[in-house]
Amino acid sequence: YNTTFHASTGTTPFEVVYGRSPPVITNYLPGEVKVEAVQRDLADRDECLRQLKHHLSRASDRMKTQADRHRKERSFEVGDLVFLKLRPHVQQSVAARICSKLSPRYFGPFKVIERVGVVAYRLELPHTSRIHPVFHVSLLKKAVGDAVVNATLPASLEANEDSVWEPETALEQRTVVQHGISISQVLIHWKNKPIEEATWED
Incomplete structure (x- = not known):
């Protein structure tokens, strides 16, 4: 793990911490050393590393398979109406009352006005909104028909005097x-x- 390249940082965790490339562990080739005890240690080391990499690869594949089962490919077009999922009971900046777990989970619908990158969209939120208008696609659900869940945002996200708690x-x-x-x-x-x-x- 510490010597594996991470796309998020553009380097390995070892280089992030120590500022230099990690030491390279070369594979043992039979006959390189003459001491039998050293040969056994090197062979055991290589076998241990091989098994570790195998188990890590299996675990990674298993987690990916589980995640893919719940992942849904979705996309929206500019002009589509979507519901926005917010979690007041988790996001402290959204919580505005004691029993916020009972608050609605979806708000809207709001209009999609721009696609940002591959998995994010900019929404046309009310002008009084105090949150950033770009959201990950997993927080959006396409509105079908004329139903309205909650056309306004939580009170704590609206810039009005009533939402200011003093x-x-x-x-x-x-x-x-x-x-x-x-x-x-x-x-x-x-x-x-x-x-x-x-x-x-x-």
Whole structure:
């Protein structure tokens, strides 16, 4: 893995960390050394490397096969109407209420105004939108017929006064452990919001 070329970085992980090319492990050729113990060690090393590469290749092929089963080839034309998938319960910048898991998953439909690269599209979002208008194709679903799921974006993504949450007072303080790190949080009561919608903030 550390000596394998990665397309995302244009180099190997070893070169990223150390700034130089990794050492090359040459294959052992029988008869190169005269000491029998060294011969066995070199032969065992080569066999171990061969098995590791074989198992890694099998695992990679297996994961690709599983991913391809759920992958759908889809494309859109400029002018098509599509629904946009957002996940308020996962994206903190979108979350605007305590029970955001119950929020709609799809919004729109919105018009496709441009194809960006191979797998992304630019949408015609409302002028009040505060998010980037380019989305991966996996977040889009073609609109069929005249049905409208939710023609507006989540309130937290609209640039209006109602969507601005202003802290009024700190109610409590606590320390939580996330991924092994202690984080101090404060329970915030938001201005013009009921006390039930107070949230813990880092």
